[in-house]
Amino acid sequence: MSEKKHEILLADDETTFRETFAKVLEEEGFSVAGVGNGRDAIDALMKHSYALAILDIQMPGCDGISVLREAMAMRPQTRVIMVTAYGSVEMAVEAIKLGACDYVMKPVRFDEMLTRIRQQLRYLELEAENQELREELNGRFDISQIIGETFVMEQVFETVRKVAPTRSNVLITGESGTGKELVAHAIHSLSPSNTGRFVAVNCSAIPETLLESELFGHKKGSFTSAFEDKQGLFETARGGTLFLDEIGHMPMGCQVKLLRAVEQRQILPVGSTSPVNVDLRLIAATNRDLVKEIKEGHFRQDLYYRMNVVGVHLPPLRERREDIPLLVEHFVKRYNAEMGKHCTRVSREAMKRLVAHEWRGNVRELQNVIERAVIFAEDETIEVTDIALVGSDAALGIEDSEDLQSAVRAYEKEQIYRALNKYSWDKAETAKALGIGLSSLYRKIDELAIPSGKRSVRKV
Ligand SMILES: Nc1ncnc2c1ncn2[C@@H]1O[C@H](COP(=O)(O)OP(=O)(O)OP(=O)(O)O)[C@@H](O)[C@H]1O
Numbered sequence: 001m002s003e004k005k006h007e008i009l010l011a012d013d014e015t016t017f018r019e020t021f022a023k024v025l026e027e028e029g030f031s032v033a034g035v036g037n038g039r040d041a042i043d044a045l046m047k048h049s050y051a052l053a054i055l056d057i058q059m060p061g062c063d064g065i066s067v068l069r070e071a072m073a074m075r076p077q078t079r080v081i082m083v084t085a086y087g088s089v090e091m092a093v094e095a096i097k098l099g100a101c102d103y104v105m106k107p108v109r110f111d112e113m114l115t116r117i118r119q120q121l122r123y124l125e126l127e128a129e130n131q132e133l134r135e136e137l138n139g140r141f142d143i144s145q146i147i148g149e150t151f152v153m154e155q156v157f158e159t160v161r162k163v164a165p166t167r168s169n170v171l172i173t174g175e176s177g178t179g180k181e182l183v184a185h186a187i188h189s190l191s192p193s194n195t196g197r198f199v200a201v202n203c204s205a206i207p208e209t210l211l212e213s214e215l216f217g218h219k220k221g222s223f224t225s226a227f228e229d230k231q232g233l234f235e236t237a238r239g240g241t242l243f244l245d246e247i248g249h250m251p252m253g254c255q256v257k258l259l260r261a262v263e264q265r266q267i268l269p270v271g272s273t274s275p276v277n278v279d280l281r282l283i284a285a286t287n288r289d290l291v292k293e294i295k296e297g298h299f300r301q302d303l304y305y306r307m308n309v310v311g312v313h314l315p316p317l318r319e320r321r322e323d324i325p326l327l328v329e330h331f332v333k334r335y336n337a338e339m340g341k342h343c344t345r346v347s348r349e350a351m352k353r354l355v356a357h358e359w360r361g362n363v364r365e366l367q368n369v370i371e372r373a374v375i376f377a378e379d380e381t382i383e384v385t386d387i388a389l390v391g392s393d394a395a396l397g398i399e400d401s402e403d404l405q406s407a408v409r410a411y412e413k414e415q416i417y418r419a420l421n422k423y424s425w426d427k428a429e430t431a432k433a434l435g436i437g438l439s440s441l442y443r444k445i446d447e448l449a450i451p452s453g454k455r456s457v458r459k460v
């Protein structure tokens with residue numbers, strides 16, 4: 001538990017119980033305010049924000065249920081535990097429906113009560129932690145994390161800044177790995193009116209039959225496997241952003257329904273007859289040429305116009321090579337921090353290669369190449385031998401090396417590293433596959449400075 005004293009409101013009309021239990025709680029390190037009736041409890045809640053309130057249901061004047069109602073309206077984040085007389089379970093159920101988190105029966109056992117209080121406070125701590133993580137994650141998608149100084153990227157930034165405060169639909173286009181999702185996140189986090197989440201759905205990864213229910217939800221029994229009501233992603237993203245990734249892959253049938261949802265800002269869950277209003281921002285992305293898809297009859301023109309209110313096009317990396325050194329520096333810093341390495345330089349030859357490469361996989365490919373280079377770099381300089389470029393003779397770093405011994409080392413390192421990844425860093429398996437003894441493998445990992453750990457390298 002955290003250092004800060006949790007504040008608890010204890011509302012019970014039985015003076016002896018209240019005073020004794022307050023003492024117990026204080027001894028346990030909590031700060032307690034005790035009140036003897038419902039009115040005082042409401043007053044206390046109005047004046048102060050308690051982490052937790054313990055409310056007796058039977059109190060003179062204003063009962064615990066009424067206090068609970070007020071508490072939920074005023075301080076919905078307060079955790080409330082109800083105390084109820086033996087046998088009045090219905091009351092307790094009612095209280096839970098109204099927003100209480102738990103209830104205990106009288107006579108109250110102090111140790112049981114303490115356990116339940118701790119559970120609720122732990123919940124609050126986890127929630128706070130989650131919030132922090134969310135903020136951290138948003139920070140990662142901050143616009144400052146999108147690297148680029150070329151004119152085309154400046155234009156992208158300008159559009160992002162202008163569109164973020166609006167609720168207009170945005171269509172992001174660009175080849176794979178150009179940063180479409182990153183830009184979508186940035187628009188979401190720069191939008192001041194956002195109260196909801198960023199929810200992403202990959203339209204190409206979900207079978208056609210499920211996509212509709214995934215997006216709009218369904219009612220229990222609307223199809224064979226619909227065992228209960230399910231909320232759709234449109235509702236999950238309410239108040240926030242729904243990111244429709246790979247929209248170019250969306251089946252025509254679903255496009256019609258999406259169009260209706262976009263136009264009317266209303267959805268109809270599968271099997272339901274009552275439409276639900278949804279207020280959110282839609283961002284779609286695709287690496288397909290939608291104009292071509294429209295001509296070929298695979299994409300609806302009306303949906304295209306609805307989504308493309310504002311268009312953001314991310315140019316491929318080979319059309320903005322001037323950004324490569326900046327991106328390299330950015331990723332080297334990131335992986336240094338993640339891996340505790342200290343690369344500070346990239347050799348001229350290595351940089352020349354990086355700038356000249358084709359980058360079919362765009363920034364994602366560059367990021368992976370740098371991740372690997374940081375792993376492999378033996379000192380503060382990333383050398384050409386640390387860089388493995390797909391589709392290039394230099395993949396093994398041999399071509400440029402004049403010194404046979406370091407070429408052999410580079411080759412060996414590459415082979416071992418690949419094998420380790422293939423066998424998920426299971427050293428016994430790897431050694432077997434490489435046809436060497438386990439102790440030799442350990443020695444080589446050490447000699448060749450292959451960073452240990454269960455890492456898997458993402459595919460480009
Ligand atoms: N300009 C950039 N600056 C920093 N990092 C970037 C930039 N563009 C892309 N990235 C990084 O490259 C990786 C790929 O980006 P992202 O997933 O946004 O691409 P995408 O266009 O959505 O690709 P795909 O079409 O394959 O889904 C991510 O890790 C992202 O953080």
Ligand SMILES: [Mg+2]
Nearest residue numbers: 180181245285
């Ligand atoms: Mg993507």
